[in-house]
Amino acid sequence: MAQVTFEEISASDFFYRNRDIAGFTNPTRAIFAAVRELVENSLDAAESLKIPPEIYVRLSFEGEASKETQIYKLRVEDNGIGVPPRHIPSAFGQVLFGSKYKLKQQRGTFGLGGKMAILYGQITTHQPATIISSTGMSKIYMYKLLIDIQRNRPIILDRKVFLNKEGWRGTIVEFSLEGDYLRAMPKILEYFKQTAMVNPYANLTFVDPKGRLYKFIRATTVMPDPPKETLPHPYGVDVELLQRLIQITPYKNMLEFLKNHFHRVGEITATKFLEFSGISPSKNPKRLSHEEIVRLMHMLKKFKEFLPPDASCLSPLGEELLKTGVLKELKPEFVAVHQRKPATYAGHPFIVEVAIAYGGEIPQRGGFLIYRFANRIPLLYDEASDVSVKVINAMNWRRYKVSPDMPIAIVVHICSTKVPYKTVGKEFIADRPEVRREIANGLREVARQIQRFLTRREHVDRERKRLGVFSKYLPKIAHFSAKLAGKEKPPDIEKLLRSVKRFGAEGV
Amino acid sequence: MEPKEYRSSIMERRKEVLASLGNLGAKIYEQIDRGFFPSIEMPSRSTENIYYDPKFRQYILGDKRVKRSARNIRHLKPFAQLVWTALFSYELTSQRKTSTLRDVYYSAQAYEMTFKDQQESNNIITDLETVLGFSREDFNIFPEERSAVFGDLTISYTVPGYEGKTLNLTSHPDGVMIGPALTSADFVETSADKVIAIEKGGLFTRFIEENVHKKFNAILVLTAGQAPRATRHFIGRLNRELRLPVYVFTDGDPWGMHIAMVIISGSANAAHLRDLTTPDAKWSGVWATDIVNYKLPTDPLDEIDMKRLYELQKDPRYKEDPLWQREIKTFMKIKRKAEQEAFSRYGLTYIVDEYLPAKLEETK
Known part of the structure; x- marks a missing residue:
């Protein structure tokens, strides 16, 4: 009989073995994912202080790794909040350690991406990562780290402390990794462009391995309000969460328990719910049996009178900023933006923001240009599977005088405490009916706006053409007839020209 | 158009043609000068207005008339072309020069009066014939054909x-x-x-x-x-x-x-x-x-x-x-x-x- 061995694997070991799910599938995707994860961490780090992000990314060529891949050194600098020195080793050398387990909208979900990138670099090049960070206090700390993959622990190879004379604040991450930049280049550049679009208050600088400089300069310093942390909404809880809450709660009865641990549940709602579910308000939550907890979870989902979650935990871009971003990066002739009211799916609040842009520098290419974003992250892969694309394709655009052969770009941004991604790679958004409905309604609104614009433009165009015909031919008729009649001067046609100008055509 | 008495003298006919062209110009000039959009009326040449007249023993146009008005955006270009053609004919006739239909088509371009094609310019010449009741040969415009x-x-x-x-x-x-x-x-x-x-x-x-x-x-x-x-x-x-x-x-x-x-x-x-x-x-x-x-x-x-x-x-x-x-x-x-x-x-x-x-x- 064969001996079965059970071994516990560490979190970093797990991701090492399953790096596909985090987006590090191949050398092309890996280099793209590494850039992206670090840039997103940097954006979050600056935004949490509400300071306009200043991010510098450099990829430099280190040497050939194989026929198809090369070794690159990736360096990302930001002006973000900085990492307190005692957290640096864990924050960058221990998977699933981080600040992102609370309920508020952030780019990263598990605090996983940045470390995955470093882990991937270490696996492929066996080089340590260098982290330099300061919170703006008197010291700057530098660490050289390796991750002990089996034990999920950072190994500190070197540590230096510098005096922070200039009061610098921010984080620098530098490590080597294997990748295929040439293949990844279009996506990386597209990533920067789209990131600049939904973060119009950020300065992004990218120097690629050939030394080419790409700069995306902010168009505003206005930033959206940072999201607030919230309690879980009753519709979104599961048994696991209930048990955890029961373990930590200081409250001795159900009424207080519900009031204090759930989002938008007050005295009245809690009382009504307890009546509805037949649970005594004075029951001690810690005395609930497992069956009762399961039943509680079901009742929470069934009860219709909970107020929907409010969106204070969300940080949508807002119509003004979205417009600024689209104008800045796409330079269209016209843009319409719309932000939907907050909605929920499975107890998770979300907000959909959409924009539609027409003409200008938007290319005409026989189909809409679609830009998808989730929590201000551009989604660049698997477009066809995305719910937005499904909604866009299902819409009757002709109703709005819009056709795919027009130069049109559509932007869909979903922000949520829990974006319904289909994969850990965060590439596309699952088709949830609530989400689908919000996107559709948002698109209808901007479609109506572009319809008004197109109708007006068509009208102005027609009017301009009409007046063009009059002002081309009337003078000729006047001139020819005067010559024919033997007059010296053509008759005055100003009166006639004035009379053909229709009301509302002043701007023509 | 009224049928015209034939006059044997070629010179006399030319005077008549010139006067008729000049009158057309004066009529249009006056309309504009008085602040009206100029218009021209002529018998319709559509098939339902063409009748065989046993008296004349030829096809004639019926009573249906059409109005070309410079107020109408669709008439504007042909109207201008018609007035230009009248002016061109006037110059040809008074200078006793001749022109072919093809010449007319090209000459228009010198006045920034473009005709889409030869057919369009031929049509406008036919319009002028209809308005004034003279044939294009009277305006010294001849087709290429020769006999x-x-x-x-x-x-x-x-x-x-x-x-x-x-x-x-x-x-x-x-x-x-x-x-x-x-x-x-x-x-x-x-x-x-x-x-x-x-x-x-x-x-x-x-x-x-x-x-x-x-x-x-x-x-x-x-x-x-x-x-x-x-x-x-x-x-x-x-x-x-x-x-x-x-x-x-x-x-x-x-x-x-x-x-x-x-x-x-x-x-x-x-x-x-x-x-x-x-x-x-x-x-x-x-x-x-x-x-x-x-x-x-x-x-x-x-x-x-x-x-x-x-x-x-x-x-x-x-x-x-x-x-x-x-x-x-x-x-x-x-x-x-x-x-x-x-x-x-x-x-x-x-x-x-x-x-x-x-x-x-x-x-x-």
Whole structure:
């Protein structure tokens, strides 16, 4: 009989073995994912202080790794909040350690991406990562780290402390990794462009391995309000969460328990719910049996009178900023933006923001240009599977005088405490009916706006053409007839020209 | 448009044309000057407004009129083109220069008056004809087509540089081209007592060689297929001014028959014009009955020929004289056609010696 061995694997070991799910599938995707994860961490780090992000990314060529891949050194600098020195080793050398387990909208979900990138670099090049960070206090700390993959622990190879004379604040991450930049280049550049679009208050600088400089300069310093942390909404809880809450709660009865641990549940709602579910308000939550907890979870989902979650935990871009971003990066002739009211799916609040842009520098290419974003992250892969694309394709655009052969770009941004991604790679958004409905309604609104614009433009165009015909031919008729009649001067046609100008055509 | 009395003097007609063009300009000028959008009215040339008039023995336009207004955006460009064409015609006529239809098309570009194509400029010229009741030849605009005349007729030129010069139309054995100079020439004298119009160049040359003009005292006109307007106008003048009877010889097929008919009764396309027809002209052959009587070598009528016959059978112009219906029926019966040259089977001079005198007598 064969001996079965059970071994516990560490979190970093797990991701090492399953790096596909985090987006590090191949050398092309890996280099793209590494850039992206670090840039997103940097954006979050600056935004949490509400300071306009200043991010510098450099990829430099280190040497050939194989026929198809090369070794690159990736360096990302930001002006973000900085990492307190005692957290640096864990924050960058221990998977699933981080600040992102609370309920508020952030780019990263598990605090996983940045470390995955470093882990991937270490696996492929066996080089340590260098982290330099300061919170703006008197010291700057530098660490050289390796991750002990089996034990999920950072190994500190070197540590230096510098005096922070200039009061610098921010984080620098530098490590080597294997990748295929040439293949990844279009996506990386597209990533920067789209990131600049939904973060119009950020300065992004990218120097690629050939030394080419790409700069995306902010168009505003206005930033959206940072999201607030919230309690879980009753519709979104599961048994696991209930048990955890029961373990930590200081409250001795159900009424207080519900009031204090759930989002938008007050005295009245809690009382009504307890009546509805037949649970005594004075029951001690810690005395609930497992069956009762399961039943509680079901009742929470069934009860219709909970107020929907409010969106204070969300940080949508807002119509003004979205417009600024689209104008800045796409330079269209016209843009319409719309932000939907907050909605929920499975107890998770979300907000959909959409924009539609027409003409200008938007290319005409026989189909809409679609830009998808989730929590201000551009989604660049698997477009066809995305719910937005499904909604866009299902819409009757002709109703709005819009056709795919027009130069049109559509932007869909979903922000949520829990974006319904289909994969850990965060590439596309699952088709949830609530989400689908919000996107559709948002698109209808901007479609109506572009319809008004197109109708007006068509009208102005027609009017301009009409007046063009009059002002081309009337003078000729006047001139020819005067010559024919033997007059010296053509008759005055100003009166006639004035009379053909229709009301509302002043701007023509 | 009112039918105009014919005036023999070419110069007088030119004055009339110039006055008419000038009036058009003055009318438009005045409308604009008074703050109105200028407009022009003219008889409609649409098919439902074209009628056959047994009195004039030609197609005429009915009472329906159309208005071209510069207020209407769709009329604006053609309106401007019309006024330009009037001005261009005025300059041509007053400077006594001529122009071809093709020239008109290109000249417009110098005035930034573009015509989409030749057809568009031709249409505008037809509009001007309709508005003023003069034909384009009166405006010194001629088509490219050319035909010829030969015979004892002395003409006197009115074109610049040749005013008063005379020419006898027997002076050149190939015939004299019926161009602008000849069209605008006055007739001085003739010894001829008839006009023979011939469809084909070969036979025209044969007739000259065989001295048909002398033997039959005739002026010979080559129509070169369907007679151009200038030629029809010229034949009409020979008929009216010199009171010469006109005999038309064509191929023995529906197309030849129709060449004769257009000389006699005009075309629907020229329903807005007078003076192009010669109602008393006779079609002398080759008839379908000639094919039978003279046992001419023939070709079968094809499908298109037969279709044409059915069309002509219903045409009001062909209902005037029983001859037409009889010949159409004969064509349909024998289903054969013959060319003028078919007489050569009896020798080269047979047509002149035998056929021609017989037919002239028959259609007198």
